[in-house]
Amino acid sequence: MEDMILEIYRRLLFEYGHRNWWPAKTPFEVIIGAILTQNVSWKNVRTAINNLKSEGLLDFERLHQSEVDTFALLIRSSRYYNQKAKKIKRFIDFFYDEYEGNFQEMIQEETLALRSKLLNINGLGEETVDSILLYACNKPVFVVDAYTKRIFSRYGLITQDAKYKEIQNFFMRKLPHEIGIYNDFHAQLVHLGNEICKTHPNCNACPILQINSKFYCHYGNKKP
């Protein structure tokens, strides 16, 4: 099948419906979540976000006024919390230095220029920055994460040692350049990798496996 990638997305969409991502109420919450979720499960992140929320700190200005040490303990559940507190602080400082705390001003930047500025912040790598660009700033970039690599390398559609940029370019070449698809495809992959496959021992139900019989389940290494 020529356009396997797009077909895989269609199947996921048909099976699970639009995922309505990211799990957050405001762009600021997306940004904090994107940093907190580095190498940790979302359950741990949710606890940390709830702690920030109950202290009224899920807010640009309030967090800008806070000391790192005061909110580091609130995000303890997110693992590496001292480092993550500093990363959040660095982002906020950048946000106020560069845009005077005006979110609209930030998202008016051209995508690649903004991407490069965000990558320049110590502690924000490609996945975190692209998540912010796509889910907080509504920019057309495809987010690559551990699920994307695991799922598609096990299906043999990318190599295991492929770099972030290679994978991202691969998907962006194969897919229409639409924010809606980038947004929902990534959400579908997280849903599949994180929830469906763990509770779904019957691989025959996986929408991706229905496409090509040479595929096997990406959850674990064994063929069904």
Added chain:
DNA sequence: GTCCAGGGCCTAC
């Protein structure tokens, strides 16, 4: 008790 989850940086070769 062990394993591992929606990374990224720093250092050493």
Added chain:
DNA sequence: GTAGGCCATGGA
């Protein structure tokens, strides 16, 4: 340019 260590919680 890259392998390996470091960061350091909570649920299964």
